[in-house]
């Protein structure tokens with residue numbers, strides 16, 4: 001047994017999840033390896049420390065307040081017929097349609113390259129003189145909504161996860177998202193530096209996804225780390241609301 | 243079974259049936275969210291979000307597929323909690339709420355002020371060490387250590403493989419050992 005395997009087993013053994021055969025080999029290894037024996041002793045003491053300082057029990061929440069929030073959230077709705085899958089898991093089926101919608105809907109509608117639908121028209125007619133131009137804001141928010149399922153899927157990635165459960169967004173859709181990014185940045189750069197910074201982060205992530213391709217096994221974890229390191233999901237939530 | 247009847251009726255849009263499901267499972271969902279987030283308001287938000295998502299997801303929930311309602315709710319709660327943790331990462335250094343602060347300073351072993359101050363200090367260090375884990379590592383550790391889920395149950399909740407759950411768990415324990423080494427050594431905790 002290797003020391004690496006022994007270190008893993010000392011955790012599983014603590015929780016009673018080491019199989020009998022593994023446990024026997026683990027005990028044998030400990031008898032011969034002072035480093036692992038010392039580490040096991042330290043691990044046991046860590047758990048004893050944590051258990052001796054367990055946090056207090058949960059307080060009692062305001063159940064009625066929470067229920068009122070639930071009622072408001074579901075008010076007037078019958079449960080909608082949706083797959084039990086989280087939304088981002090449904091994306092693999094949406095590839096070509098998505099690309100089409102993005103190109104047609106966003107480049108034409110949101111960016112005013114053709115007569116735009118209601119919100120963009122009224123907003124564009126009255127440009128604000130401070131903050132981000134209002135006309136581009138709905139497009140920016142919609143862009144973030146489009147990207148979110150992809151980023152969430154990467155953010156939740158754990159190594160060894162089966163590939164078939166993951167988002168597959170075709171390259172042309174990704175390139176469309178990159179193009180939109182450029183257009184948005186051009187409109188937002190001066191008036192809203194925070195949004196422009198976020199777009200830079202998103203551009204970097206999109207490039208990573210496109211350049212690495214679907215067969216690079218390291219890429220999901222590295223992209224996940226990139227998303228986390230730059231706090232992209234948090235910034236998206238904040239900027240979407242402002 | 244009553245619960246299955248409630249699920250069926252809630253699916254048809256019956257708020258009373260859904261209220262019964264809420265009452266039956268709210269404690270378990272809140273306890274999980276609170277254990278992970280360590281903040282009452284955030285845990286209440288997650289509880290609310292979990293039941294709204296559950297309501298909307300009811301048509302896709304099929305008990306015949308082997309996942310009982312409680313486990314299904316926990317799965318929604320786990321994901322909502324991880325998202326909430328990501329959102330709160332930036333403000334985590336803020337001051338504790340009054341209840342958290344009270345919980346933090348509550349004496350755990352004795353009324354000796356020196357000991358309870360030391361205990362509060364260690365508890366805070368444990369919280370800080372947990373805050374340094376990634377949201378997923380922290381969830382895996384919370385579910386395994388505090389909620390006593392098996393790695394298989396955690397994999398089910400995270401819709402992940404047992405292998406990756408174990409990797410997160412090993413990494414989490416390794417990091418906790420590293421961040422808390424000083425206290426492990428100084429306080430001589432032993433079995």
Ligand SMILES: [Zn+2]
Nearest residue numbers: 003006033036
């Ligand atoms: Zn060894």
